[in-house]
Amino acid sequence: MADRHVGMVDGLVVRASPDGGRRTYSADAKRTLVKLCLQPGVSVAALALSHGINANLLRRWIVRYSPELGVKAAVTPALLPVSTSAPVPPSRTPDIPDSFIEISFMDMTVRVRGNVDAQALRVVLDCVARRT
Numbered sequence: 001m002a003d004r005h006v007g008m009v010d011g012l013v014v015r016a017s018p019d020g021g022r023r024t025y026s027a028d029a030k031r032t033l034v035k036l037c038l039q040p041g042v043s044v045a046a047l048a049l050s051h052g053i054n055a056n057l058l059r060r061w062i063v064r065y066s067p068e069l070g071v072k073a074a075v076t077p078a079l080l081p082v083s084t085s086a087p088v089p090p091s092r093t094p095d096i097p098d099s100f101i102e103i104s105f106m107d108m109t110v111r112v113r114g115n116v117d118a119q120a121l122r123v124v125l126d127c128v129a130r131r132t
Contacts, residue, residue, distance in 0.1 A: 009033050012051055025053075033058060034065040103128070 009032045015024040033051065037044050037058065044062070048055040100113040101121070108131070110124060 009036070009051060012053075030061045031065050031069065034062050035069060037062055038066070038069075 009029050011026050012029040012033070013023050014026050017023070033047065036042060037047055044058055045055040048058040051058075100111055101116055102112075103110045103125070105128060108128060110128060112121060112124065
């Protein structure tokens, strides 16, 4: 989503504690921020960051002040139920008596006939690798 450039809201912080902890915010400035957030293309997180507040706090203000402004805040969609089914077994190729895999390595030859399971072949190749 493309973020629209929005201006700064003046007078947001009314009072701050001397240690920089708790701050009190202007109700009018909060409403102005909420109006800005409800414009299409505006990122709530970016707007919060640019004003030095937490995005979760700004989202709380949106829920609080949207009805007052005559705007319905975006509602998080409900989770949909998910059902699972049994896993589908991998398709197997029919055994073909004439097919085989042959691996010649150093003084060994490994020949696997018929339908070759990848996991079984991995075990065989691991054994060959340990012998060398």
